[in-house]
Amino acid sequence: MYRWLKTLGVAAATAAVGLSLASCSKPADKAADAAAAKSEYTIGWTIYAGWMPWPYAEQAGIVKKWSDKYGVNIKFVQINDYVESLNQYTAGKLDGVTSTNMDALTIPAAGGRDSTALIVGDYSNGNDGVVLKNAGSLADIKGRSVNLVEASVSQYLLARGLESVGLKQSDVKLVNTSDADMVAAFSAPGSNAMVTWNPQLLEVIKAPGAKEVFNSSKIPGEIQDLMVVSTDALKANPNLGKALAGIWYETMALMAKDDAAGKAAREAMAKLSGTDLAGFEAQLKTTFLYADPKAAHAFVVGPEIVTATDRVRKFSFESGLFGQGAKSVDDIGIEFTGGKILGNPQNVKLRFDPTYVAAAAAGQL
Numbered sequence: 001m002y003r004w005l006k007t008l009g010v011a012a013a014t015a016a017v018g019l020s021l022a023s024c025s026k027p028a029d030k031a032a033d034a035a036a037a038k039s040e041y042t043i044g045w046t047i048y049a050g051w052m053p054w055p056y057a058e059q060a061g062i063v064k065k066w067s068d069k070y071g072v073n074i075k076f077v078q079i080n081d082y083v084e085s086l087n088q089y090t091a092g093k094l095d096g097v098t099s100t101n102m103d104a105l106t107i108p109a110a111g112g113r114d115s116t117a118l119i120v121g122d123y124s125n126g127n128d129g130v131v132l133k134n135a136g137s138l139a140d141i142k143g144r145s146v147n148l149v150e151a152s153v154s155q156y157l158l159a160r161g162l163e164s165v166g167l168k169q170s171d172v173k174l175v176n177t178s179d180a181d182m183v184a185a186f187s188a189p190g191s192n193a194m195v196t197w198n199p200q201l202l203e204v205i206k207a208p209g210a211k212e213v214f215n216s217s218k219i220p221g222e223i224q225d226l227m228v229v230s231t232d233a234l235k236a237n238p239n240l241g242k243a244l245a246g247i248w249y250e251t252m253a254l255m256a257k258d259d260a261a262g263k264a265a266r267e268a269m270a271k272l273s274g275t276d277l278a279g280f281e282a283q284l285k286t287t288f289l290y291a292d293p294k295a296a297h298a299f300v301v302g303p304e305i306v307t308a309t310d311r312v313r314k315f316s317f318e319s320g321l322f323g324q325g326a327k328s329v330d331d332i333g334i335e336f337t338g339g340k341i342l343g344n345p346q347n348v349k350l351r352f353d354p355t356y357v358a359a360a361a362a363g364q365l
Contacts, residue, residue, distance in 0.1 A: 038095075038237065045077070054251075059268065087107070108349075117352045145192075147194040148196065161218070186204045246360070305352060
């Protein structure tokens, strides 16, 4: 799965440009004009248990069914590197992307691309963890070098964990490590602390002397996994949102079935993610899926999402993830249901829109 700024210098420069441009009045919205003419959309995805329903839905014909119903052509494309998928989306090469809430804020939103969190598919409920070798508790991390993907939800999880035991990030040394290298890195003799996510986490904790000392189940609802789409594209053609919501909730209903069809769907998702059914279902156990659109809608319109987002944005700003041009945590606006906005209402770049999930909950798709 996920979750980082590939090159902080480049990301910071991009964010600074985005912020400076956002302060100017926009000319005729060329992005929106281009979006208005579109009926074909490309969505990027990367491997993670909570996102595997998307490529499975394409494989199973569910994407075509809903695309045909709403007169759009949606194509899902796997991007092998998570951050690259976000970079491509930010650059306008993708119309949508699977992303965490924090990364949607610190990459495309900070980079100036107006984005809508169309679906909150799940939150990490143990899929992200802190692992130590030869330790009794998280407090033993003090003074250690910690392998993790810097500027990511792994760093956020670490900060939340350290806070719980009275420590700060300055009490450890961060070692930026690619998500693809996590398992190998932890097997090295000099590595004794790591923060990572599934499926790597399941492998890392198998190492001799390894112990998981903190995980995302301790901060429920804070690390969210989203389907993010271009706000301009969605405004120009709301059928994109209707089709995506229809695809998601039909697939959710299928994979939740305790029968042969449900098992076959989960097996197919497991294969797409490079594991077997047992491995995939182990990951699902630590993924709080919003399979029911009514539950998803309740979360998106409730106060918890605002509280979680406020905590995430403050961490992101304090960690320099808004870019060098950001002077305040309020520089980027984040909009919720009912028009509630955290940050600058003149520079809203991330929106949690419950419209399409509400339609699914009401059976109106």
